[in-house]
Amino acid sequence: MRNFHKNYLVISILLLSIISCQQEKHEKADRIILIGIDGVSLSGFEKAKTPNINKLIKNGAVSLKTRAVMPTISGPNWASHLLGAGPEQHGITINGWTKANGTVIPSIQDIDGYFPSVFQLIREQLPKAKIGAFYDWSPLGDMYNKKHLDKDEYIDNYIEVFKKSTTWIIENKADFAFIYAGLPDTKGHSYKWESDEYIKAIEDVDVQIGFLMDELSKANMFDETNFIVVTDHGGVGYGHGGLSMAEIEIPWIISGPGIIKDKTIKQVNNVENTSSTIAYMFGLKQPYEWTGKVVKGAFSSFEDSKNNTMGYINQPFSNAKSGIFQDIQKVDFYNNDSSPIYYTVDGSVPDSSSLKYENTLSFDKSVSINAISIKNGIKSRILNLDIEISYPVKSARLKKQAAKEYSAQGVATLFDLEIGTNYFKDGQWLGFHENDMVLNIDFAESKNINSVKISCLKNEYSYIFAPQSIEIFASENGTDYELVKSMTKAEIDEVTFSGLNLVVLQFQAINSRYLKLVAKNIGKCPAGHRAEGEKAWLFVDEVMVN
Structure with a gap:
């Protein structure tokens, strides 16, 4: 009887293993086209009208949770997409990288000195595959060994x-192709990220994606093709390379056979996973040195995808921006598919029971607005405006x-x-060395006041308290003068953390023309600090009164 139970247990485990493997088996892809669009931010992606990309979705x-590698520049990130690992493995840390100028030695190299690419992996394990790459940024061609491609061409025009x-x-019935367009990044550097010119650049590339899709349809090749559309970084102002979200x-x-339909992948993703996902789709074994993982949440064959039940609609956007203002702010919302927009004004998360946007909103007091698009139960990302x-x-x-x-x-x-920023040397801060900040303000006329906000910096390692x-x-x-509000050290410590802080003092409304603010310096670095007894710094920036 014992042997029977043992055999039964072994057979059950084997059956469960077989069932599990069958569930996670993906039918080998016929064709994969990887489309790279440089410099597409999340907000730019959602603002732009991209009917062809939307069709793929x-x-x-x-x-919407894919992360770039550091630094957030093109070279390291496109390399990570194509090489299945981060800069610490593949060694590409700059734009314009070549084997001659690289300082980080790749963790593994072929006989020509290249880290293994997705092109190499396909060539070695699918020798007859037709592989090509087409791009309008020449440094891409220095990142991988071109001998593994049937066609590799730099063309100085994204339409071409x-x-x-x-x-x-179409002519070669290609198995794998990489297509890259750098237009949005170029426009971002010239006109700023999120500018009209930048948004149009994303839309212009979408037109060309539509051309590709139409031609594949005419050739009866569209339905059997998997598409992956990726980018390398977003941007702030005229550039990128920083640490902002x-x-x-x-x-x-990702789109095509075997992929869940019209869904948002909620699991965290990163650029290193692109090549690993392609390898999985082609049934290839990835190199040990690759650090990327399969994006399992995208495949109907994986259990992970069952958690991805939410569809996708565009986030709402606004004519207004977060910031500090001295006049009434008028706020309008819009989105690309006319989905109803709901909002809150107290910083809470909106839902379909929240206020519905219908007409222009006006604010003469500070407010934290959250807005969301909701359609058929599908919720977009939340837009936040702090005015x-x-x-x-x-x-x-x-x-x-x-x-x-620090004046x-x-x-x-x-x-x-x-x-100011978290960096105390950014030229936006007033630094008081051991002294208090005593500030007198004249508003010219009596104002109804119930709130004062003070921006201060906390960086105790640098003696800033x-x-x-x-x-x-x-x-x-x-x-x-009469005291109307005060905060003790204990109260301030509860609401301040390392970095930039906004200390808020609220009180019963008063009418006053003049205010005096006294922010006391701690004086000396406290006991236990690495500079115990030395003069402490107090850093203050913006003062907002309403």
Whole structure:
């Protein structure tokens, strides 16, 4: 009887293993086309009208949680897409990388000095495969060993890139092709990320993707083709390469046979996973040195995909922006598919029971707005707008000036409508060395005031501490002041953390023309600090009164 139970247990385990393997088996892809679009931010992707990319999403899935590698520049990220690993493995850390100028030695190299690429993997395990790459940024061609491709061509025009690649794919019944267009990145650097010109660039590339899709359909090759659409980084202002989420978090799209349909991939993803996913789709074994993983949540054959039940609709956008203002702000929302938009004004998460946007909104007080598109139960990403309204100041003076090396634009720095960064040397901060900040403000006329917000920096390693206390005094004549609000060190410590902080003091509304703010310096670095007993710094930037 014991042997029977043992045999039964072994057979059960084997059957479960077989069933599990069958569930995770993906039928080998007939054709995969990897489309790379440089510099597409999440917000740019959702603002742009891209009917062809949207068609691919309807026939597949989209990740809004894909992350770029550091640094957020093109070279390391395109290499990570194509080489299945990060810069610490493949060694490509700069734009314009070559074998001659690289400083990080790849963890493994072929006889020609290249880290293994997805092109090499396909060539070695599918020797008869037709493989091509077409691109309009020449440094891409230095990242991999070209001998593994049947066609590798740099073309200095993104439209020609799509025309030539499409012709080659159809004529050769290609197994794998990489198509790259750099237009959005170029426009972002020239006109700023999120500018009209930048958004149009994404839309222009989408037109060419539509051309590719139409031609494949005419050749009866569309239905059997898997598409992966990727990018390398977002951007802020005129550039990228930093650590903001606008640069790090990017869209990633996969479509075609075997892929879940019209769904959002909620699992975290990164650029290293692109080649690993392609290898899985072709039934290839990836190199040990690759660090990428299969994006299992995209495949109906994996259990992970069962958690991805939410469809995709565009996030709403607004004519307004987060920031500090001195006048009434009018806010409108829009999206690309006319889905209903709901919003909250208290920072809470909106849903279909929240306020529905119908007409222009006006705000004369500070507000934290969250907006969402909802259609057929499908929810978009949330748009957040933090609008700070601050009364204009007639004049202001400091009892003691900031230290010379951290004086920025003097007292005007506190009212320039811009908050400094986490970096205390960015020229936006007033630094007080052991001294308190005592600030007198004249609004020219009496104002109804119930809130004062003070931006301060906390970087204790650099001897910069949060205020010891904050006091606010009010006066109607500029001579006789009355205390209206204060915060103790304990209260300040509860709401401040390492980095940039916005300390909020709210109180019963008063009418006052003059305010006096006293932010006390801790004085000396406290016991246990690495500079115990030395003079401490107090760093203050924006002061907002409403």
